[in-house]
Amino acid sequence: MASATPPLLLQTLPTRSLTLSLHAPTKFKLKLPPSPSPRLRQSRPFPPLLKRHWTATAITSAYVTGPASDPIVTEPDRKLDSTDDESSLTEKVQPPELIGWSLLWSLLAKHKVRLVVCAFTLVGCTSCTLSMPIFSGRFFEVLIGSRPEPLWRLLSKIGVLYALEPVFTVFFVVNMNTVWEKVMATLRAQIFRRVLIQKVEFFDRYKVGELSALLTSDLGSVKDIVSENISRDRGFRAFSEIIGTICILFALAPQLAPILGFLVLAVSFSVAVYKRSTVPVFKAHGKAQASISDCATETFSAIRTVRSFGGEKHQMLNFGSQVLAYQRSGIKLGAFKSVNESLTRVAVYISLLTLYSLGGSKVKAGLLSVGTIASFIGYTFTLTFAVQGLVNTLGDLRGALAAIERINSVLSGVEIDEALAYGLERQIQKKEIHDEKISLFLINGYSGQNEVFNTHYMSALKSASNVCSFAGSGDICLEDVHFSYPLRPEVKILNGLNLTLKCGTVTALVGSSGSGKSTIVQLLARFYEPTKGRITVSGEDVRTFEKTEWVQAISIVNQEPVLFSVSVGENIAYGLPDDNVSKDDIIKAAKAANAHEFIISLPQGYDTLVGERGGLLSGGQRQRIAIARALLKNAPILILDEATSALDAVSERLVQDALDQLMKGRTTLVIAHRLSTVQNANQIALCSGGRIAELGTHLELLDKKGQYASLVGTQRLAFE
Numbered sequence: 001m002a003s004a005t006p007p008l009l010l011q012t013l014p015t016r017s018l019t020l021s022l023h024a025p026t027k028f029k030l031k032l033p034p035s036p037s038p039r040l041r042q043s044r045p046f047p048p049l050l051k052r053h054w055t056a057t058a059i060t061s062a063y064v065t066g067p068a069s070d071p072i073v074t075e076p077d078r079k080l081d082s083t084d085d086e087s088s089l090t091e092k093v094q095p096p097e098l099i100g101w102s103l104l105w106s107l108l109a110k111h112k113v114r115l116v117v118c119a120f121t122l123v124g125c126t127s128c129t130l131s132m133p134i135f136s137g138r139f140f141e142v143l144i145g146s147r148p149e150p151l152w153r154l155l156s157k158i159g160v161l162y163a164l165e166p167v168f169t170v171f172f173v174v175n176m177n178t179v180w181e182k183v184m185a186t187l188r189a190q191i192f193r194r195v196l197i198q199k200v201e202f203f204d205r206y207k208v209g210e211l212s213a214l215l216t217s218d219l220g221s222v223k224d225i226v227s228e229n230i231s232r233d234r235g236f237r238a239f240s241e242i243i244g245t246i247c248i249l250f251a252l253a254p255q256l257a258p259i260l261g262f263l264v265l266a267v268s269f270s271v272a273v274y275k276r277s278t279v280p281v282f283k284a285h286g287k288a289q290a291s292i293s294d295c296a297t298e299t300f301s302a303i304r305t306v307r308s309f310g311g312e313k314h315q316m317l318n319f320g321s322q323v324l325a326y327q328r329s330g331i332k333l334g335a336f337k338s339v340n341e342s343l344t345r346v347a348v349y350i351s352l353l354t355l356y357s358l359g360g361s362k363v364k365a366g367l368l369s370v371g372t373i374a375s376f377i378g379y380t381f382t383l384t385f386a387v388q389g390l391v392n393t394l395g396d397l398r399g400a401l402a403a404i405e406r407i408n409s410v411l412s413g414v415e416i417d418e419a420l421a422y423g424l425e426r427q428i429q430k431k432e433i434h435d436e437k438i439s440l441f442l443i444n445g446y447s448g449q450n451e452v453f454n455t456h457y458m459s460a461l462k463s464a465s466n467v468c469s470f471a472g473s474g475d476i477c478l479e480d481v482h483f484s485y486p487l488r489p490e491v492k493i494l495n496g497l498n499l500t501l502k503c504g505t506v507t508a509l510v511g512s513s514g515s516g517k518s519t520i521v522q523l524l525a526r527f528y529e530p531t532k533g534r535i536t537v538s539g540e541d542v543r544t545f546e547k548t549e550w551v552q553a554i555s556i557v558n559q560e561p562v563l564f565s566v567s568v569g570e571n572i573a574y575g576l577p578d579d580n581v582s583k584d585d586i587i588k589a590a591k592a593a594n595a596h597e598f599i600i601s602l603p604q605g606y607d608t609l610v611g612e613r614g615g616l617l618s619g620g621q622r623q624r625i626a627i628a629r630a631l632l633k634n635a636p637i638l639i640l641d642e643a644t645s646a647l648d649a650v651s652e653r654l655v656q657d658a659l660d661q662l663m664k665g666r667t668t669l670v671i672a673h674r675l676s677t678v679q680n681a682n683q684i685a686l687c688s689g690g691r692i693a694e695l696g697t698h699l700e701l702l703d704k705k706g707q708y709a710s711l712v713g714t715q716r717l718a719f720e
């Protein structure tokens with residue numbers, strides 16, 4: 001039976017510092033804080049039972065301290081220390097942001113050499129650009145004879161400028177773009193990973209379209225801030241041209257420069273203020289676009305349902321209304337943009353007119369040379385375009401900041417599944433450092449991603465290698481399990497449920513619809529954690545195992561198995577995603593699952609693509625591939641959640657044979673609506689009112705004449 005003592009290592013540690021062999025052969029050194037709080041030892045077993053809030057400690061006490069990823073605990077965990085102190089738990093602290101300055105800085109810092117080249121070439125191309133109007137002025141002076149310089153010499157200088165500017169530009173653009181693409185690739189990977197490690201309720205809360213938009217449109221806005229602002233008159237170039245031009249204007253004609261400078265500032269200021277006032281319109285347009293994408297995703301992913309209900313017209317009307325909303329906001333946006341454009345132009349013409357009248361009179365009075373005024377005209381244009389460009393860049397920057405805010409608000413870290421994140425971190429740290437795909441998910445020297453893993457909690461985890469041996473040799477017990485779904489905390493689904501799944505035997509779970517059968521499966525799979533009580537395997541609380549390791553001990557075959565849109569062979573090999581699975585093993589599993597015959601009759605055999613979610617295969621074929629996948633995985637715990645209920649008689653027989661093969665020697669939980677499946681189980685548990693109301697064999701429960709007997713009686717047809 002389960003041990004009543006919470007297995008948190010910290011609670012039983014006799015000394016302040018000791019070495020634990022948790023992950024043989026690696027020894028983990030666990031340093032305890034100088035004065036462990038007495039409350040720490042009395043604290044409840046696991047943080048997930050607590051109402052978790054981010055604290056400053058969560059940010060500073062990073063779990064992973066280096067590439068070797070040995071969990072060295074260096075600081076007391078205030079979350080555990082304060083478990084009895086509800087007031088400190090309810091203290092609201094801003095969770096860590098995914099995209100912040102420190103992350104961006106650490107990503108950019110990896111490309112110092114390229115950034116230095118960018119800075120150098122930026123200065124080079126800006127200098128060339130800013131020298132051009134001066135040479136244009138000199139050109140006019142040479143033409144009218146006021147400058148005693150040979151034309152060929154001047155032209156050759158201009159030629160050198162014209163040659164250098166594009167060369168500097170190429171180096172600037174290529175390096176800047178490369179740096180940003182690399183930063184974006186890492187950010188994209190980090191966002192994907194952050195979504196992946198969220199708790200399951202996070203996926204209940206957000207739509208798939210909303211989440212994929214973070215990686216596409218939102219990150220696209222962040223990418224554009226450099227990609228779309230790398231050309232001349234945008235971004236850094238525009239900024240450096242503005243500064244350079246103003247300096248040159250003051251040097252050339254201090255009497256004219258203040259007026260022009262003031263005008264240009266007025267232009268930029270008015271445009272910027274005006275553009276800022278259009279932010280809500282831009283946002284509404286972005287939202288309308290996202291709704292279109294949501295509607296299309298939902299329609300196409302449910303195309304069979306749409307078709308079966310003749311829902312095309314309904315979906316068209318729905319899509320049409322989204323398109324019209326997008327169109328309306330686009331037209332509104334166009335009006336704002338046109339006003340923007342003309343405002344800028346009006347301001348430019350005012351600048352030129354001022355220059356012509358003031359500058360012209362000064363030239364006539366002999367206070368300015370013709371060459372200088374010609375240069376001024378050039379600088380006026382340079383300045384105008386640069387200001388416009390910079391304002392556009394600021395607009396893009398605003399969009400990018402809004403996108404970052406959106407990404408951060410969705411992925412701010414409060415719903416991270418720490419037990420999963422911890423295991424995943426260890427897995428990817430273990431991978432070859434040279435693996436480029438994996439290195440995208442690791443940021444050397446940046447600890448911001450890792451600080452979320454609670455040090456004490458994680459250092460109490462059991463050895464990964466034990467999971468399957470524990471699960472294969474002992475019973476699984478649900479002890480006084482209470483549970484409510486996080487999105488509906490007020491509705492109690494399980495209410496002190498106790499159930500023992502005896503090692504190597506089959507337990508059938510029955511009960512009316514909505515009684516919580518699938519919920520039990522989700523708890524066993526650790527998609528959710530009990531709100532009270534615990535689940536043990538061989539007496540060990542399952543929370544002492546890393547989630548990534550726990551999933552190795554459990555196979556689930558659902559009514560609607562999901563296949564990936566890769567080949568049949570790859571789908572079966574997904575049972576062991578980390579290893580190189582031999583074709584022989586795949587075939588062996590397929591044969592045991594009664595799938596080999598139909599697979600070899602497919603056009604490309606095991607290399608046949610199965611289509612999106614396995615849509616190119618029949619339900620029974622999909623099911624047998626899922627069983628082959630589970631057979632290959634060879635997990636000691638098996639859960640069959642109505643695995644045959646969607647099949648016809650022939651398919652069911654084939655699948656049932658495969659399942660019988662799969663169940664051999666495993667601790668199995670079966671949820672089924674068919675009596676034939678249920679009555680052969682070693683024990684039958686009837687779930688009702690959030691508890692196990694009846695437990696026994698088929699005959700025992702029939703004799704009891706309780707709920708099971710009436711279920712069999714009243715639903716005999718459904719059962720048979």
Ligand SMILES: Nc1ncnc2c1ncn2[C@@H]1O[C@H](COP(=O)(O)OP(=O)(O)OP(=O)(O)O)[C@@H](O)[C@H]1O
Pocket residue numbers: 204485486487488493511512513514515516517518519520
């Ligand atoms: N993700 C979720 N969030 C909130 N409530 C949920 C969620 N999933 C299920 N529920 C609710 O939990 C209750 C139990 O659902 P569950 O799927 O476990 O029942 P079940 O016994 O498996 O039913 P069935 O036999 O119809 O599959 C239901 O009232 C359901 O509405």
